[in-house]
Amino acid sequence: xxxxxxxxxxxxxxxxxxxxxxxxxxxxxxxxxxxxxxxxxxxxxxxxxxxxxxxxxxxxxxxxxxxxxxxxxxxxxxxxxxxxxxxxxxxxxxxxxxxxxxxxxxxxxxxxxxxxxxxxxxxxxxxxxxxxxxxxxxxxxxxxxxxxxxxxxxxxxxxxxxxxxxxxxx
Numbered sequence: 001x002x003x004x005x006x007x008x009x010x011x012x013x014x015x016x017x018x019x020x021x022x023x024x025x026x027x028x029x030x031x032x033x034x035x036x037x038x039x040x041x042x043x044x045x046x047x048x049x050x051x052x053x054x055x056x057x058x059x060x061x062x063x064x065x066x067x068x069x070x071x072x073x074x075x076x077x078x079x080x081x082x083x084x085x086x087x088x089x090x091x092x093x094x095x096x097x098x099x100x101x102x103x104x105x106x107x108x109x110x111x112x113x114x115x116x117x118x119x120x121x122x123x124x125x126x127x128x129x130x131x132x133x134x135x136x137x138x139x140x141x142x143x144x145x146x147x148x149x150x151x152x153x154x155x156x157x158x159x160x161x162x163x164x165x166x167x168x169x170x
Contacts, residue, residue: 033064035079037148045077048167061092068164073156080149089141089151090122097137100155101126104137117144126155136161 033053034044045064047053053066062079083089090106097104104126111120119142126137138154154161 033077035062035077035150037079037145039145039148042144042148042150050167068167070160070163072160073154073164075152075154078151078153080151083141083149083151085141089149090139093139093151093153097126097153097155100129101135101137102129103127106137106139109141114142117142133157 031049031051031053032044032046033055035042047066048068050069051066052069053064056063056065060081064077066075066077067073078092080089080092083092090109104124106122106124109120109122111118113119119140121138121140123139124137126135127133128135135155135157138152140152142150142152144150
């Protein structure tokens with residue numbers, strides 16, 4: 001559990017250190033992904049060249065899905081319009097996770113700050129619906145600026161997290 005929290009914290013620090021616009025930089029070979037809201041730039045994230053990322057627009061949210069080449073770890077960042085706190089964010093993510101995993105219950109959220117940005121993080125063990133394999137879930141709610149609410153969640157075994165630690169750290 002501590003490894004997942006550390007991994008999410010490292011990933012979050014990289015994620016939240018910068019601010020730019022919401023779109024994909026085509027010249028960066030699909031590794032740079034930009035977020036903005038109606039008031040302008042919020043942040044960007046760069047995935048390693050070996051990772052793939054894809055945008056999806058859903059009702060009330062814009063979602064970035066990301067996977068390493070071996071597809072052993074899944075990370076998603078959701079720009080939400082309706083989730084104003086950790087509880088409502090967790091409810092939104094529960095609906096998404098229910099399609100993929102079972103038997104999970106997130107730990108009580110831990111509040112903190114990253115680069116002066118308020119965050120709340122939680123984690124859980126779960127079973128994949130397909131195959132029943134045990135996995136780890138990570139959830140982080142963050143508000144980099146007023147009324148700009150985001151959720152980062154991850155799905156993957158501790159082994160997959162360890163295997164991609166250097167890529168995520170970079």
